[in-house]
Amino acid sequence: xxxxxKFSFVLFIFTTIxxxxxxxxxxxxxxxxxxxxxxxxxxxxxxxxxxxxxxxxEDPNLNINSTILxxxxxxxxxxxxxxxxxxxxxxxxxxxxxxxxxxxxxxxxGMGDTKARLSFNLLGAPALSIQEFASYQPDxxxxxxxxxxIPTGQYDSSKLVNISPHRWALxxxxxxxxxxxxxxxxxxxxxxxxxxxDDFFGGIKRKQDPIYSTQVxxxxxxxxxxxxxxxxxxxxxxxxxxxxVGADNKLRNTRIGATLAxxxxxxxxxxxxxxxxxxxxxxxxxxxxxxxxxxSWAD
Numbered sequence: 001x002x003x004x005x006k007f008s009f010v011l012f013i014f015t016t017i018x019x020x021x022x023x024x025x026x027x028x029x030x031x032x033x034x035x036x037x038x039x040x041x042x043x044x045x046x047x048x049x050x051x052x053x054x055x056x057x058e059d060p061n062l063n064i065n066s067t068i069l070x071x072x073x074x075x076x077x078x079x080x081x082x083x084x085x086x087x088x089x090x091x092x093x094x095x096x097x098x099x100x101x102x103x104x105x106x107x108x109x110g111m112g113d114t115k116a117r118l119s120f121n122l123l124g125a126p127a128l129s130i131q132e133f134a135s136y137q138p139d140x141x142x143x144x145x146x147x148x149x150i151p152t153g154q155y156d157s158s159k160l161v162n163i164s165p166h167r168w169a170l171x172x173x174x175x176x177x178x179x180x181x182x183x184x185x186x187x188x189x190x191x192x193x194x195x196x197x198d199d200f201f202g203g204i205k206r207k208q209d210p211i212y213s214t215q216v217x218x219x220x221x222x223x224x225x226x227x228x229x230x231x232x233x234x235x236x237x238x239x240x241x242x243x244x245v246g247a248d249n250k251l252r253n254t255r256i257g258a259t260l261a262x263x264x265x266x267x268x269x270x271x272x273x274x275x276x277x278x279x280x281x282x283x284x285x286x287x288x289x290x291x292x293x294x295x296s297w298a299d
Contacts, residue, residue: 023257023275025217025229027188028143028175030081030125031074032133034299037085039292041068047277047286060161062095066112068292076127083119088112088152091163099160106161110154113164117147130298138179145190147171157199168195186217186231204242211238211251225263232256232278254278257288269294 043066072085089112096105123142149171153164173190193210200206215233222228234254240247257275264270274289 023215023217023231023233023255023259023273024188025186025219025231025259027145027173028119028121028125028141028177028186030121030128030133030136030138030141031083032130032298033074033076033081033127034130035074035296036298037070037072037294037296039068039070039072039294041070041271041290041292042066043068043288043290045286045288058098060095060097062093062161062286064091064093066091077120079127081121081125081127083117085117085119087115091153093161093163095161097161106159108154108156108159108161108163110163112153114150114152115147116150117145119143119145138177138184140179141175141177143175145171145173145175147173157201160201165194165197166199167197169193182221184217184219184221186219187214189214200242205244207241207244209237209239209241209250212236225261225269227261229259229261230256231258267295267297269296 044064045066046063047061067090068087069089070085070087072083074081074083076082090110091112092107092109094105094107096103098104121141121143124138124140125143128136147170149169151164151166151168153162153166155162155164155166157166169192171190171192173188175186175188177184177186179185189212191210191212194208196205196207198205213233213235215231217229217231219227219229232254234252236252237250239250255275255277257273259271259273262270262272271292271294272290273292274287276287277285
């Protein structure tokens with residue numbers, strides 16, 4: 001059926017400990033209603049994470065391997081395309097660092113935090129059936145989203161580095177895209193707000209300021225559902241407070257990345273991604289690569 005050639009569902013999470021730093025092309029792309037998507041992926045990242053140097057941990061170098069299981073579904077809300085996706089990761093983490101001048105290491109594995117997101121398209125993305133979607137031509141799209149992070153992941157308060165930061169997070173976002181011929185230009189912005197971790201290392205109560213993020217993407221569609229997206233983001237904020245004392249570790253960082261979607265047939269596709277920091281003020285100087293298999297079907 002040729003109607004499957006124009007849509008693709010992207011459900012990516014790079015690692016379970018990295019927040020507001022993902023590059024997500026096609027987040028607000030229109031899709032036919034009644035579409036189900038199952039995704040299984042693998043991601044690897046290595047480098048540093050923010051927030052632990054203030055407690056004597058210096059030069060952290062982490063290697064994280066994550067397996068991702070995700071499910072998404074589209075449906076009609078007030079005549080507009082709406083998407084719901086849920087992501088459950090499992091990660092292994094190996095890391096080394098210096099703590100008060102001594103070599104330390106950490107090896108741990110377990111579930112990551114569950115993420116659920118609802119995306120609602122305000123403009124340019126009407127709720128269309130599979131048959132109606134066959135003649136749909138994207139133009140200007142505007143959408144909003146709300147993601148919640150549930151602290152379901154591995155956590156040990158006696159350790160400074162864990163897979164889960166052990167807190168809830170709420171991330172509202174907004175995005176706009178414009179399609180011209182085979183090119184699509186996207187811009188989105190979001191802010192992630194965190195609850196406090198009242199059971200942090202050493203009995204500390206840890207809070208974090210919101211992290212704000214913007215990202216841009218340029219996508220080119222080669223044929224059918226085969227496309228390449230190149231993007232960059234800039235994120236800032238996120239200072240930590242330990243028992244009310246600020247750590248002076250605000251983020252002002254930039255990352256670049258690319259995503260390649262390769263269709264296999266009308267139900268199956270493969271996606272490859274990679275991203276890297278290019279301007280890092282504090283902490284999050286890491287590289288990430290990954291691959292995902294996606295299966296989609298309609299009701």
